[in-house]
Amino acid sequence: GLCLLSLSSLTPSTRARPAVASATSSAPPLLIVGAGVLGKLIAEEWRGLHGPDVAIRGVVRRADADRDAALRASGITPCLRSDLFRADAGLGEGSFGHVVFCAAPGGNDDYSAEVAAALRMWGGGGE
Numbered sequence: 097g098l099c100l101l102s103l104s105s106l107t108p109s110t111r112a113r114p115a116v117a118s119a120t121s122s123a124p125p126l127l128i129v130g131a132g133v134l135g136k137l138i139a140e141e142w143r144g145l146h147g148p149d150v151a152i153r154g155v156v157r158r159a160d161a162d163r164d165a166a167l168r169a170s171g172i173t174p175c176l177r178s179d180l181f182r183a184d185a186g187l188g189e190g191s192f193g194h195v196v197f198c199a200a201p202g203g204n205d206d207y208s209a210e211v212a213a214a215l216r217m218w219g220g221g222g223e
Contacts, residue, residue, distance in 0.1 A: 125151035127192040129214040130199030131172055138196050139172050153187070155180065155214075157203065180213055190219035 123146040128135040131154025154172040195218040
């Protein structure tokens, strides 16, 4: 579902981890809006909780071959912010049960609209 994370929740701890989803289960896909350093940490944690084959999409402002290759290498499928709400790109409104917004306000002309757009990607499901 929609959640807020603290950085402490991404650090190693002694708490027991839930069992990783089996290959036959449907692992919940994740959309990360702002797939930078924090976004990659969140993806790593999500993959640890749900298995290596979980679908993770990372929204970026513009295409960058080197960065996009690094995202793919870390298991995140990059997608452009301009592709949000394109059902043909798998990014239709309400497409994700789990959305994390961690884009920095700098470089956004209308930050509150960016947050609202990310919220519209959330389908209201999730745990």
